[in-house]
Amino acid sequence: MLKDITIGQYFPGDTFIHRLDPRIKILIIIMFIASLFFIVSFYPYILILGFILLTIRLSKVPIRYVLKGLKPLMFIISITFLINIFFTKGEVLFLLGPLTITKEGLSQGIFMALRLIFLITGTSLLTLTTSPISLTDGIEKLLSPLKRIGIPAHELAMMMTIALRFIPTLLEETDKIMKAQMARGADFESGNIINRAKNLVPLLVPLFINAFRRADELAIAMEARCYRGGEHRTRLNELKLKKQDILTVSIMAIFFGFIISTKYIEYI
Amino acid sequence: MEQYMIKMENVKYEYSSMGEDSQLMAINSINIAVKKGEHLVILGHNGSGKSTLAKLMNGLLLPTEGNVYVNNMNTKDEDKVWDIRETAGMVFQNPDNQMVATIVEEDVAFGPENQGIPSLEIRKRVDEALRIVEMTEYKKHAPHLLSGGQKQRVAIAGILAMRPDCIILDEPTAMLDPIGRLEIISTIKKLNKIEKKTIVHITHYMDEAVEADRVLVMEQGEIVMEGTPREIFSQVEKVKRLGLDVPQVTELAYELRKEGINIPSQILTVEELVKAL
Numbered sequence: 001m002l003k004d005i006t007i008g009q010y011f012p013g014d015t016f017i018h019r020l021d022p023r024i025k026i027l028i029i030i031m032f033i034a035s036l037f038f039i040v041s042f043y044p045y046i047l048i049l050g051f052i053l054l055t056i057r058l059s060k061v062p063i064r065y066v067l068k069g070l071k072p073l074m075f076i077i078s079i080t081f082l083i084n085i086f087f088t089k090g091e092v093l094f095l096l097g098p099l100t101i102t103k104e105g106l107s108q109g110i111f112m113a114l115r116l117i118f119l120i121t122g123t124s125l126l127t128l129t130t131s132p133i134s135l136t137d138g139i140e141k142l143l144s145p146l147k148r149i150g151i152p153a154h155e156l157a158m159m160m161t162i163a164l165r166f167i168p169t170l171l172e173e174t175d176k177i178m179k180a181q182m183a184r185g186a187d188f189e190s191g192n193i194i195n196r197a198k199n200l201v202p203l204l205v206p207l208f209i210n211a212f213r214r215a216d217e218l219a220i221a222m223e224a225r226c227y228r229g230g231e232h233r234t235r236l237n238e239l240k241l242k243k244q245d246i247l248t249v250s251i252m253a254i255f256f257g258f259i260i261s262t263k264y265i266e267y268i
Numbered sequence: 269m270e271q272y273m274i275k276m277e278n279v280k281y282e283y284s285s286m287g288e289d290s291q292l293m294a295i296n297s298i299n300i301a302v303k304k305g306e307h308l309v310i311l312g313h314n315g316s317g318k319s320t321l322a323k324l325m326n327g328l329l330l331p332t333e334g335n336v337y338v339n340n341m342n343t344k345d346e347d348k349v350w351d352i353r354e355t356a357g358m359v360f361q362n363p364d365n366q367m368v369a370t371i372v373e374e375d376v377a378f379g380p381e382n383q384g385i386p387s388l389e390i391r392k393r394v395d396e397a398l399r400i401v402e403m404t405e406y407k408k409h410a411p412h413l414l415s416g417g418q419k420q421r422v423a424i425a426g427i428l429a430m431r432p433d434c435i436i437l438d439e440p441t442a443m444l445d446p447i448g449r450l451e452i453i454s455t456i457k458k459l460n461k462i463e464k465k466t467i468v469h470i471t472h473y474m475d476e477a478v479e480a481d482r483v484l485v486m487e488q489g490e491i492v493m494e495g496t497p498r499e500i501f502s503q504v505e506k507v508k509r510l511g512l513d514v515p516q517v518t519e520l521a522y523e524l525r526k527e528g529i530n531i532p533s534q535i536l537t538v539e540e541l542v543k544a545l
Contacts, residue, residue, distance in 0.1 A: 132370065133369070133370055133371060133374065161368065161370065162368060164370050165367065165368060165369060165370045165411070168410070168412040169364055169412055213365075214364070214365045217360065217362060217366070218365050218366065220323075220328060220360070221358075221365065221366035222378075223328065223353075224326060224328060224353060224357070224358040224360075225353070225357075225378055225379040225382060225426065225427070225430065226350050226353050226354060226379060226382040226383055227378070227382045228350065228382065232384040233381055233382060233384060234380075234381055234384050234385055234386060234387060234390065235377075235381055235387060235390075236373065236374060236377035236380075236381060236387060236390045236391060236394065237387070238387050
């Protein structure tokens with residue numbers, strides 16, 4: 001039952017987008033997010049929408065995978081939408097009981113909702129087209145200049161890798177412990193919230209104890225395999241920037257630069 | 269001294285638990301010399317000190333008294349600790365808890381990556397190690413989708429990729445099903461006979477000791493029996509007194525002898541018994 005949970009949402013493929021260097025993709029996403037917050041009118045959204053559609057097209061990720069990422073956040077999106085509709089002052093369009101809907105509110109609501117939708121689809125495109133491993137590699141490499149000011153880039157990446165490695169193992173174990181406790185009459189499915197939470201104790205205690213034991217054994221095994229931190233460490237697959245990576249990031253920088261500049265052009 | 273891979277001189281190891289005066293002597297005055305290219309099996313039931321012994325052999329633990337030499341390097345020498353671990357690789361009991369990466373080949377590469385070997389050379393070593401343990405076709409798989417025996421073979425490959433001269437296996441088959449055990453046993457045999465690695469195999473399954481060059485039996489931190497598998501298992505009663513079993517075939521031969529059937533006492537395999545009968 002728990003095995004159905006997939007980690008990340010990587011959609012394997014061998015397209016131009018998939019092959020891009022993870023560092024480049026992370027940089028592009030950062031520019032993408034930044035530019036979203038500089039947008040003040042609807043027109044630049046057309047460009048953003050075009051960018052997202054083009055990426056989906058190039059990466060051959062089915063569109064429903066992208067939309068699936070929106071589902072858990074629908075609640076937040078609707079709240080944002082409603083709050084903006086009802087609480088923005090301006091020209092009254094119509095009244096709904098004690099609530100008034102204004103023209104500005106309506107456009108503001110749609111504007112904010114769109115911003116959230118673009119934000120989520122854009123970032124989920126990153127995780128859809130980049131495997132967790134190359135994502136961690138990319139983050140490690142991008143953060144490594146910050147090592148000098150004390151940010152432990154390698155350690156962070158290592159923690160992410162180990163977490164990714166052990167999520168399925170721990171899920172399997174949870175499943176096993178749950179079944180073992182159910183066989184002894186534990187009840188995980190009925191009662192109110194407080195009772196249910198209490199009933200989770202016999203699941204969590206052994207799970208935690210085992211997790212600590214695993215951590216201990218893993219540490220010894222890593223030491224036996226000569227692990228001594230990130231220094232002097234080489235990699236099986238070194239990240240290398242290719243021409244197309246540089247080209248892509250340059251074009252994207254110009255593109256998002258233009259979108260950011262629209263904010264100032266409007267007001268000059 | 270030259271011809272010894274691992275040499276333990278008068279080694280003692282004590283576990284001291286905090287807040288208690290009682291100290292547990294896990295290893296008591298042990299002298300072992302493992303020859304290069306030897307296939308040594310260490311037997312003993314739970315708590316006999318076998319795992320502690322294994323950890324002493326590559327510097328994961330340091331002896332309370334005495335010295336351990338790996339290829340003439342003392343494990344107490346802090347500058348040599350990484351050289352020692354490159355020389356004596358170690359495979360542990362639980363295959364799940366010794367894998368680091370989310371893809372088989374990345375995990376095999378973990379050791380050589382730590383050694384600071386260039387990428388191209390790592391690629392070569394990884395492919396070679398996976399070929400030796402016959403896991404090449406799984407190199408892009410996620411570890412949690414493999415069977416226990418396969419995981420343990422990947423763990424062995426991870427050690428092989430570091431190119432150690434000696435491989436210490438600490439109960440590598442204890443958590444596996446019979447099929448997984450057979451896979452590991454044949455891999456170990458291959459490592460010793462074809463790859464010429466020195467093997468120290470710690471186990472409590474008697475059947476696995478049959479192929480060894482030499483067997484040591486441990487009891488309460490001490491070595492109580494030593495010899496070829498044939499010498500050890502012919503002493504059926506002594507082995508049983510130590511809480512261990514002898515291989516089934518040997519036991520059958522022993523019982524038959526007791527019943528007055530005249531067959532030799534040193535029988536280890538089914539073929540031998542068939543022949544004798």
